[in-house]
Amino acid sequence: MSLADRDEVTWLTETHLTRFAVSVGAAGIPTRSKGGVCQEAAMESNFSKGDARLGEEPRLRTPPQNQTPADLSGIDNKLLYAMPFSAKDLQRYRKDEKFSHRLLTPEEKVNLLKPYLPSPPPPLDRTRRASLSQVSREERKGKLGLRRFLRRHFHIFIYALIHLYFSIHIRLRQAYHAIGNRFYTVYHHHHHSPELIQRDIKDLSRLPKHLSVILTLEDQGRSGAGLEKLVNEAADIAAWCASAGITQLSIYEKTGILKGYVKETHQTISQRLQTYFGPSFPSVSLGAPHIPPVQSGLLSLSNSPNNENRKNINILLISAEDGRDSIVDLTKTLAEMSQRKKLQPVDITTELVDAELSESVMEEPDLLVLFNPFVELAGYPPWQIRLTEIFHVPDNQGVGYQVFYRALCKFAKAQMRMGR
Numbered sequence: 001m002s003l004a005d006r007d008e009v010t011w012l013t014e015t016h017l018t019r020f021a022v023s024v025g026a027a028g029i030p031t032r033s034k035g036g037v038c039q040e041a042a043m044e045s046n047f048s049k050g051d052a053r054l055g056e057e058p059r060l061r062t063p064p065q066n067q068t069p070a071d072l073s074g075i076d077n078k079l080l081y082a083m084p085f086s087a088k089d090l091q092r093y094r095k096d097e098k099f100s101h102r103l104l105t106p107e108e109k110v111n112l113l114k115p116y117l118p119s120p121p122p123p124l125d126r127t128r129r130a131s132l133s134q135v136s137r138e139e140r141k142g143k144l145g146l147r148r149f150l151r152r153h154f155h156i157f158i159y160a161l162i163h164l165y166f167s168i169h170i171r172l173r174q175a176y177h178a179i180g181n182r183f184y185t186v187y188h189h190h191h192h193s194p195e196l197i198q199r200d201i202k203d204l205s206r207l208p209k210h211l212s213v214i215l216t217l218e219d220q221g222r223s224g225a226g227l228e229k230l231v232n233e234a235a236d237i238a239a240w241c242a243s244a245g246i247t248q249l250s251i252y253e254k255t256g257i258l259k260g261y262v263k264e265t266h267q268t269i270s271q272r273l274q275t276y277f278g279p280s281f282p283s284v285s286l287g288a289p290h291i292p293p294v295q296s297g298l299l300s301l302s303n304s305p306n307n308e309n310r311k312n313i314n315i316l317l318i319s320a321e322d323g324r325d326s327i328v329d330l331t332k333t334l335a336e337m338s339q340r341k342k343l344q345p346v347d348i349t350t351e352l353v354d355a356e357l358s359e360s361v362m363e364e365p366d367l368l369v370l371f372n373p374f375v376e377l378a379g380y381p382p383w384q385i386r387l388t389e390i391f392h393v394p395d396n397q398g399v400g401y402q403v404f405y406r407a408l409c410k411f412a413k414a415q416m417r418m419g420r
Contacts, residue, residue, distance in 0.1 A: 184406060190240070204408060204412040207411075210363060211365060211367050212367070213369045213370075214372070217230055230253065232272075234251050249314070250317075251316070252318050259319065262291065318362060326381070334353075363384070364384045367391065368380075368385060
């Protein structure tokens with residue numbers, strides 16, 4: 001063993017043993033010596049002690065190159081570096097420390113510390129080393145190889161092919177529906193004439209008594225144009241229903257902004273009906289849940305040959321707060337009445353809930369028309385559409401008479417099985 005190796009082994013041995021000694025001393029753990037006498041394991045670090053071996057001047061122990069001893073001052077965690085030394089080895093180390101570490105040779109210090117050190121990892125044989133090098137070469141080759149390049153571009157090609165197929169399919173479907181909507185728009189145009197609308201529906205076997213529609217507010221009402229468009233759409237639908245003889249219309253808009261403009265909406269609807277019917281337009285009753293309705297009478301009650309065909313139209317404005325919130329409020333009310341013994345639990349039935357919701361919100365509509373390109377109820381009252389026929393035109397944009405007419409045709413051909 002060379003002199004440098006011996007110095008390194010000596011330093012490592014003293015470092016580990018000193019850490020153990022300081023830790024045991026900081027913890028205040030009594031250690032039993034070979035003679036059976038308990039001693040306090042409180043030892044000071046030997047890094048500051050000199051080495052008077054062979055008559056040399058005292059000097060500080062320094063670690064080998066590229067290694068520094070741990071700072072053993074101020075150890076807070078007890079037994080942080082504690083090693084399970086036997087009493088015999090600990091006594092040998094204390095005796096060596098008492099003689100300024102001149103009692104034990106470096107070889108004896110190594111033998112003293114060796115049983116407490118972990119075993120080194122086994123060296124790799126040639127076969128294992130060759131297999132690892134081969135795997136690393138294959139990995140590097142796979143990252144830059146031809147197979148990886150072809151596999152990646154094959155996946156990209158399949159993705160592009162699927163994307164192309166669905167793009168063409170969606171474009172063709174949109175073109176087909178656009179042509180169909182244009183055909184209905186040209187062939188079945190109302191021209192603001194109730195007679196033409198009645199001619200379109202005269203061959204239908206039945207009409208809904210209660211029609212409901214879902215409208216969407218554009219730009220969330222941040223601009224006045226969105227509100228104005230919404231009011232005009234409600235007026236057009238009201239005029240179509242009045243011309244078709246539908247007396248009950250409910251208009252759903254999620255935010256409920258129309259409820260704040262009941263008088264303005266009523267005035268716009270009356271003007272639109274006057275455009276269709278002339279001076280003897282039907283009377284309009286416009287209201288909302290928990291809001292008194294605004295009514296108007298006929299401007300001309302007589303001297304009109306078609307007055308007997310003029311029917312009043314009732315319009316109800318509903319929003320998202322009339323849906324699930326109404327069911328929750330009704331549930332709380334029934335629960336409180338049951339707790340106060342005003343209502344028996346057996347009396348709470350589906351018929352009771354249906355009657356209460358029909359009175360507080362509205363009755364079930366026969367037909368629900370969506371003017372969106374896809375089916376989206378947007379918080380529509382769920383209880384009222386249990387038996388409702390829902391209609392929409394795929395890829396449709398905006399409110400149009402052709403959607404209204406096709407919905408009436410679909411309703412006339414639908415089979416109402418009522419759960420059977």
